[in-house]
Amino acid sequence: MANQSYSGMAKAVSRVCGRPSTFLLAILVIVTWILSGPIFGFSDTWQLVINTGTTIITFLMVFLIQNTQNRDTQAIQLKLDELIRATVGAHNALLDLEELDEKALEQFRLRYEALAKMARERLEQGQLDTDTPDT
Secondary structure (H helix, E strand, O other), X not given: OHHHHHHHHHHHHHHHHOXXXXXXXXXXXXXXXXXXXXXXXXXXXXXXHHHHHXXXXXXXXXXXXXXXXXXXXXXXXXXXXXXXXXXXXOOHHHOOHHHOOHHHHHHHHHHXXXXXXXXXXXXXXXXXXXXXXXX
């Protein structure tokens, strides 16, 4: 339950933070802070206000950005998995590839690198590279 409320809140905040008006608000805050410098004599407290504010916002935004990125990446992976699953001749072993360890990923990478090299060689010989090499 708490995870769903966090995800919903993170989604809403990320939408608001990504708007141009939010960026303009941030610029307005900085300009206001700069203009208030002479009023406060450019004191240490004056500097501390902006430093503390920006540090807190940055700290929180890191978690928000990570949450958004994780959610987006997961959605993209699921869509790619569905395309693989639904494509005749596609290798279902590639489903959920992102969950494999580094050694298994490297084996797949080397296999597809070899396929790409063979396709380029075929192109150089004037042949097509649009077939399915495994069949």
